[in-house]
Amino acid sequence: MATLNINGETVEVEVDGSTPLLWVLREQLGLTGTKYACGIGLCGSCTVHVDGEAVRSCTVPVSSMDADKKIVTIEGLSADNSHPLQQAWKELDVPQCGYCQPGMIMAAAALLNKNPEPDDEAINQQITNICRCGTFNRVRRGIHLAVDINKRGRS
Amino acid sequence: MKNDTLNVSRREFLITSTRAAGLGVGFSLGLYLPMSTTAVAGEWDELPSEGLPEIGAWVVIQPDDTVIIRIARSEMGQGTLTGLAQLVAEELECDWDKIITEYPTPGENRARDRIWGSFSTGGSRGIRDSHRYVRKGGAVAREMLLQAAADRWDVPKGECRAANSVITHQPSGRTVTYGQVAEAASELIPPQHVELKDPDEWQIIGKPIPRLDTDDKLNGKQIFGTDLQLPGMLNAAIKACPTFGGRLKSFDEKKVTGMPGVRKVVRVGEDAVAVVADTWWQANQALDALPITWDHGPNAKLDSAAIDQMLEEGLSSDKEVFVGNKAGDVNRALKGAAKTVEATYRYPYQNHATMEPMNATALWSKDKCEVWCPTQNGEAALKAAVDASGLPVDKCEVYKIHLGGGFGRRGAFHDFVTQAVNIAKQLPGSPVKLLWSREEDMAHGHYHPITHCKLVGGLDEAGNLTGLNVRISGQSILATVMPDGLQDGMDPVTFQGFHAEGDHAISYTVPNLLVEHAMRNPPVPPGFWRGVNINQNAIYMECFLDELAHAAGKDPLEFRRSLMADQPKSRAVLDVVAEKVGWGKPAGDGVHRGLAVVKTFGSYVAACAEVSVDDKGKLKIHRIVAATDPGHAVNPQQIEAQVEGSFVYGLSALLYGECTIKDGGVEQTNFHDFPSLLMDEMPEVETIVMPSGGFWGGIGEPTIAVAAPAVLNAIFAATGKRIRRVPITQQLAAS
Numbered sequence: 001m002a003t004l005n006i007n008g009e010t011v012e013v014e015v016d017g018s019t020p021l022l023w024v025l026r027e028q029l030g031l032t033g034t035k036y037a038c039g040i041g042l043c044g045s046c047t048v049h050v051d052g053e054a055v056r057s058c059t060v061p062v063s064s065m066d067a068d069k070k071i072v073t074i075e076g077l078s079a080d081n082s083h084p085l086q087q088a089w090k091e092l093d094v095p096q097c098g099y100c101q102p103g104m105i106m107a108a109a110a111l112l113n114k115n116p117e118p119d120d121e122a123i124n125q126q127i128t129n130i131c132r133c134g135t136f137n138r139v140r141r142g143i144h145l146a147v148d149i150n151k152r153g154r155s
Numbered sequence: 156m157k158n159d160t161l162n163v164s165r166r167e168f169l170i171t172s173t174r175a176a177g178l179g180v181g182f183s184l185g186l187y188l189p190m191s192t193t194a195v196a197g198e199w200d201e202l203p204s205e206g207l208p209e210i211g212a213w214v215v216i217q218p219d220d221t222v223i224i225r226i227a228r229s230e231m232g233q234g235t236l237t238g239l240a241q242l243v244a245e246e247l248e249c250d251w252d253k254i255i256t257e258y259p260t261p262g263e264n265r266a267r268d269r270i271w272g273s274f275s276t277g278g279s280r281g282i283r284d285s286h287r288y289v290r291k292g293g294a295v296a297r298e299m300l301l302q303a304a305a306d307r308w309d310v311p312k313g314e315c316r317a318a319n320s321v322i323t324h325q326p327s328g329r330t331v332t333y334g335q336v337a338e339a340a341s342e343l344i345p346p347q348h349v350e351l352k353d354p355d356e357w358q359i360i361g362k363p364i365p366r367l368d369t370d371d372k373l374n375g376k377q378i379f380g381t382d383l384q385l386p387g388m389l390n391a392a393i394k395a396c397p398t399f400g401g402r403l404k405s406f407d408e409k410k411v412t413g414m415p416g417v418r419k420v421v422r423v424g425e426d427a428v429a430v431v432a433d434t435w436w437q438a439n440q441a442l443d444a445l446p447i448t449w450d451h452g453p454n455a456k457l458d459s460a461a462i463d464q465m466l467e468e469g470l471s472s473d474k475e476v477f478v479g480n481k482a483g484d485v486n487r488a489l490k491g492a493a494k495t496v497e498a499t500y501r502y503p504y505q506n507h508a509t510m511e512p513m514n515a516t517a518l519w520s521k522d523k524c525e526v527w528c529p530t531q532n533g534e535a536a537l538k539a540a541v542d543a544s545g546l547p548v549d550k551c552e553v554y555k556i557h558l559g560g561g562f563g564r565r566g567a568f569h570d571f572v573t574q575a576v577n578i579a580k581q582l583p584g585s586p587v588k589l590l591w592s593r594e595e596d597m598a599h600g601h602y603h604p605i606t607h608c609k610l611v612g613g614l615d616e617a618g619n620l621t622g623l624n625v626r627i628s629g630q631s632i633l634a635t636v637m638p639d640g641l642q643d644g645m646d647p648v649t650f651q652g653f654h655a656e657g658d659h660a661i662s663y664t665v666p667n668l669l670v671e672h673a674m675r676n677p678p679v680p681p682g683f684w685r686g687v688n689i690n691q692n693a694i695y696m697e698c699f700l701d702e703l704a705h706a707a708g709k710d711p712l713e714f715r716r717s718l719m720a721d722q723p724k725s726r727a728v729l730d731v732v733a734e735k736v737g738w739g740k741p742a743g744d745g746v747h748r749g750l751a752v753v754k755t756f757g758s759y760v761a762a763c764a765e766v767s768v769d770d771k772g773k774l775k776i777h778r779i780v781a782a783t784d785p786g787h788a789v790n791p792q793q794i795e796a797q798v799e800g801s802f803v804y805g806l807s808a809l810l811y812g813e814c815t816i817k818d819g820g821v822e823q824t825n826f827h828d829f830p831s832l833l834m835d836e837m838p839e840v841e842t843i844v845m846p847s848g849g850f851w852g853g854i855g856e857p858t859i860a861v862a863a864p865a866v867l868n869a870i871f872a873a874t875g876k877r878i879r880r881v882p883i884t885q886q887l888a889a890s
Contacts, residue, residue, distance in 0.1 A: 016415060019436055020436070023434065023435070023436035026382075027390075027434040027435065027436060028434075030384065031375070032375065032378070032381075032382035032384070033374065033375015033376070034375070035379075035381070035510070035511070035559070036381060036512070036590075037510045037511065037512070037559075037593065038593045038825055038826050039592065039593055039825075040593075040825055040826075040827065042825065042826045042827055043510070043826055045510060073375065074374060074375040075374065075375045077374070078374065079374055080374075081370060081373050081374055086373040086374065089369070089373050090365075090369055090370070090373060093365050093366050093369055093792065093793075093796065094369075095232075095366075095369055095372040095373070096232030096233070096234070096796060096800055097231050097232030097509075097510065097511075097557070097558060097559050097560045097561075098232065098368075098369075098371075098372030098377050098379075098557070098559070099379055099509075099510040099511045099559030099560060100510050101372050101373065102374075102375050105373065123834065124834050124835035125835065127834045128833055128834065128835075129833075129834075130510070130826060130831045130833065131510070131803070131831075132508060132509060132510050132560050132562070132803070132804065132807075132831060133232045133510075133560060133800045133803070133804075134799055134800030134801065134802060134803025134804055134832075134837075135796075135799075135800065136799075136803065136832075136833075136834045136837040137799050137837060137839070137840060138796065138799070139834070140834065140837075
């Protein structure tokens with residue numbers, strides 16, 4: 001049994017503690033926006049936030065989580081695509097197949113949490129997700145646009 | 156240009172006037188599978204068009220004016236869904252903001268005598284093969300809607316005009332919306348003839364319209380095959396013999412039957428075993444713990460060195476050699492040359508490595524078999540389901556789901572469907588989702604074929620190319636995958652980019668030319684991999700031309716141009732790239748340039764790469780300028796996305812992509828030893844879309860072919876060294 005705080009709700013899950021968080025999200029909770037692609041923490045498709053930090057959920061056993069750790073998945077970022085990154089992604093038509101994009105967006109959101117105005121170099125260093133369709137240049141532009149949208153929202 | 160006048164066949168009329176009553180019965184799954192974020196199972200919807208008036212085969216209109224456009228080809232990121240909808244909408248004169256799309260099912264296509272044509276989505280054919288009949292589909296529906304409005308008002312149809320989903324009776328100014336006449340239109344006889352617009356009348360085709368499928372990809376709602384959940388669904392993890400041609404001997408299921416969630420351990424065909432459990436994680440854990448004995452078969456000792464040896468022999472052999480293009484007398488020309496240049500290039504096996512691993516969900520009972528899967532060819536998926544199910548075709552159905560990448564892996568091969576049905580057959584009545592691990596995906600690809608290529612070129616005293624002999628040695632895809640496509644034993648696809656004419660014609664006129672293929676087929680399964688054989692053939696041709704230009708003491712651009720008098724469209728894209736990049740002017744400190752140009756998949760493309768290489772051999776690709784002439788450009792902003800994306804795929808292959816063989820299987824297991832280009836390596840890309848009109852070329856694949864040779868030629872310009880074996884990263888560091 002694990003008690004988790006996911007997207008602001010506390011949930012209890014009957015599951016073996018060694019199960020990676022990714023599979024608990026996908027198979028116990030039906031949060032299938034978080035994707036499986038490599039299973040070894042390399043590609044970033046399974047990226048979620050734990051207390052605001054980007055975490056590759058395929059390598060995190062659910063036993064290392066507890067009710068105090070705030071987990072946010074792509075479904076919790078905003079369901080209505082109102083987050084600045086989602087708005088920017090929409091405006092620039094960033095996704096191609098889209099499979100890696102939830103992880104890509106969550107990695108970008110964690111970057112913006114720490115660094116509200118990242119330059120290209122910061123983006124290059126922090127966004128290490130794999131995208132086989134090759135959306136990188138639009139991802140980079142999308143992050144910059146999200147910064148602008150954020151600023152407009154505040155002004 | 157004259158308007159196209161098309162005949163609507165009698166047979167099509169008979170079919171279209173029959174309503175699509177059967178569409179989407181049972182476990183229907185359209186593009187819009189509403190799954191709430193916390194639902195675990197049991198929520199799916201019927202196709203959006205269910206029970207609504209169909210107006211011709213391609214269009215269904217709801218009373219609220221929502222237009223449903225049928226899309227036969229598969230969306231896997233390349234944007235074809237939006238492009239095809241643009242083609243229909245252009246003729247339909249509908250409100251673009253009220254469009255949704257759906258996939259008709261392969262079974263329905265079969266039952267209606269393939270009214271939606273081919274479902275095959277590969278070879279950059281989605282739009283270029285179907286543009287005429289999908290535009291016709293839009294035009295037929297428009298005419299039926301106009302007729303219904305004219306009938307309603309009892310006026311001649313010629314007095315009515317359609318725009319933006321509204322029909323206006325021009326003399327009186329009366330209007331009616333598509334939704335209001337859709338039901339009546341659906342009862343009408345489709346017109347015998349429709350006229351298609353001239354390209355200069357297009358208002359939707361050619362516009363950089365945003366994609367129709369973005370919203371759900373931003374919040375986790377988009378359902379991929381891996382995400383499908385059905386009531387009572389079980390999950391399967393699978394392992395096939397890691398040796399090509401090997402078999403499953405035995406497994407000790409008692410060791411895992413007590414593990415959490417495990418329901419059943421099953422043999423799958425001759426070569427695989429699967430564990431079925433409540434969750435995939437449980438299934439995969441048990442599979443890892445399952446003792447399995449393999450019969451490694453005849454290839455147990457096969458390795459890359461043996462394959463290399465086999466291909467090297469073919470470079471000078473006269474056995475199993477086919478001629479793909481021939482002009483003049485190459486031997487005489489080379490003998491008489493003032494200078495000859497020789498080089499051998501080598502291209503490895505590579506995996507597709509789609510982000511979404513192979514998967515399919517199957518539900519089998521003795522009188523029905525249904526499959527849900529991401530596929531580039533729903534009809535081929537249906538055939539695989541039929542063959543594996545033991546049921547007649549009218550008892551089988553396939554529901555297509557968006558793909559988490561295709562790149563050719565999910566088109567000609569439906570091994571994952573065969574396996575899923577095989578497993579489901581052993582659990583009648585329970586839906587089973589089969590998902591491959593990444594490791595299984597790496598071990599059981601259908602790999603980019605391996606070839607080597609020796610080129611010999613002859614130059615005269617003035618440095619003109621007088622003769623060129625290209626000898627490819629290596630694997631044929633068709634020989635293994637589609638032997639019916641061989642021509643007297645020759646695989647024409649091997650010569651992509653070297654053909655005398657056609658969609659993949661050589662870009663140069665060489666007076667004495669001989670292009671040959673020594674077919675050597677190692678027992679590693681080959682497949683169509685985005686770009687297919689143009690990937691290596693463009694490296695062979697474009698890098699060797701650079702070598703020849705260097706040997707002739709000529710500028711690589713001018714050397715190419717001198718051979719392109721008969722290829723004005725190829726020369727045009729090359730010239731535009733050279734001008735845009737500033738060829739001939741300094742590129743900046745330590746930055747060097749390389750060019751490449753090809754015609755492939757019916758499009759003309761060229762690129763110039765700007766790179767620098769530091770003293771440790773670290774490569775930086777600063778910028779690539781690329782031009783594409785696809786004839787007609789349906790959605791320029793999506794073309795830009797495809798060009799940029801193709802460079803990531805092509806450069807990943809150039810820098811890192813290699814599957815080596817040891818003990819009869821692939822050595823690489825995941826992205827740590829089969830890396831992909833990352834953000835920090837991504838160059839700036841400037842895309843020039845320059846449609847010259849009059850033809851329809853492909854988009855998804857052509858530009859992939861120019862990235863690698865342009866970068867390789869730039870590396871030579873930077874370092875003075877030729878790297879002739881892919882992948883290059885380790886060689887760069889060692890040089």
